[in-house]
Amino acid sequence: xxxxxxxxxxxxxxxxxxxxxxxxxxxxxxxxxxxxxxxxxxxxxxxxxxxxxxxxxxxxxxxxxxxxxxxxxxxxxxxxxxxxxxxxxxxxxxxxxxxxxxxxxxxxx
Amino acid sequence: xxxxxxxxxxxxxxxxxxxxxxxxxxxxxxxxxxxxxxxxxxxxxxxxxxxxxxxxxxxxxxxxxxxxxxxxxxxxxxxxxxxxxxxxxxxxxxxxxxxxxxxxxxxxxxxxxxxxxx
Numbered sequence: 001x002x003x004x005x006x007x008x009x010x011x012x013x014x015x016x017x018x019x020x021x022x023x024x025x026x027x028x029x030x031x032x033x034x035x036x037x038x039x040x041x042x043x044x045x046x047x048x049x050x051x052x053x054x055x056x057x058x059x060x061x062x063x064x065x066x067x068x069x070x071x072x073x074x075x076x077x078x079x080x081x082x083x084x085x086x087x088x089x090x091x092x093x094x095x096x097x098x099x100x101x102x103x104x105x106x107x108x109x
Numbered sequence: 110x111x112x113x114x115x116x117x118x119x120x121x122x123x124x125x126x127x128x129x130x131x132x133x134x135x136x137x138x139x140x141x142x143x144x145x146x147x148x149x150x151x152x153x154x155x156x157x158x159x160x161x162x163x164x165x166x167x168x169x170x171x172x173x174x175x176x177x178x179x180x181x182x183x184x185x186x187x188x189x190x191x192x193x194x195x196x197x198x199x200x201x202x203x204x205x206x207x208x209x210x211x212x213x214x215x216x217x218x219x220x221x222x223x224x225x226x227x
Contacts, residue, residue: 043202043218044153087152097143097216101152 001026004090006100014108017078021103023088024070032091033064035073037084038102044087047073078107112136113205115219122193123227129189130222132203138183139205143216144176147200159186193226200224 006023013019025033033050048055050062050071061074071090075082088100112135122128132142141160145153157173159165159180167173177189186205190197200223204216 041200041221041223043221045218046215096158097155099145099153099155 003027003092003098004088004100006088006103008101008103010104010106012106012108013078015078015080017107018074018076019078019105020072020074021086021088021105022070022072023100023103024068025088025090025098026069027090027092028066028069030069030090030092033062033071034089034091035060035062035071036087036089036099038087039084044099047086075105078105080107080109083107113139113203113217113219115203115222117222118220119223119225121225121227124194125192127189127191128193128224129187130201130203130224132186132188132205132219134184134205134217137205137217139186140183141206142180142186143204143206144178144186144188145202145204147202147221153202156188190224193224195226198224198226 035047036044037047038044050064054063059076063072085102085104087102090098114133116131144156147153156171157165157167159178165178180186202221203219
């Protein structure tokens with residue numbers, strides 16, 4: 001089983017739609033969780049950290065379910081500019097960071 | 110936010126040559142730098158973790174004699190792909206973790222280096 005698993009998609013949604021991604025992780029001792037965004041041929045960029053209580057940043061909401069070992073990202077009112085690959089990132093402890101393979105999102109006009 | 114640069118941004122070389130990639134943290138000191146490799150449509154795979162002044166820790170399956178990592182200062186790490194072959198063609202990305210303040214918990218990524226070996 002992979003340490004971090006994501007549905008690769010692609011998710012094709014119209015502008016204005018709400019879309020959700022899930023990510024599961026295998027190490028129950030994992031301590032930190034993040035969502036990164038990666039545009040084609042570019043480096044990943046931090047979108048948001050994921051906190052135990054859930055957190056929101058504008059149109060983006062992240063949630064963590066430790067019991068089921070998954071994190072989620074919800075994007076409301078999708079924009080064309082949201083088209084990208086979204087990477088689920090888990091830090092089991094210390095400095096090591098594990099990336100999921102990413103979920104591709106295409107937002108259409 | 111913190112800035113990490115990489116040089117070169119892309120390189121094309123002949124099989125058998127060695128290629129050096131530089132990773133610099135421009136406005137913060139990075140105790141730890143990470144080197145990743147990403148093949149098309151695949152996830153970032155951690156190759157090695159380097160701490161300033163000490164030997165790098167390589168992930169399983171990564172040949173340390175082929176991918177030489179040097180982290181001689183708090184702002185510079187280099188990755189040298191020795192005797193490169195076409196299968197080494199990939200997108201190499203470094204990231205840096207800071208020594209103090211907000212930069213300690215976040216990895217800042219360089220823009221990546223696209224290596225093509227002919």
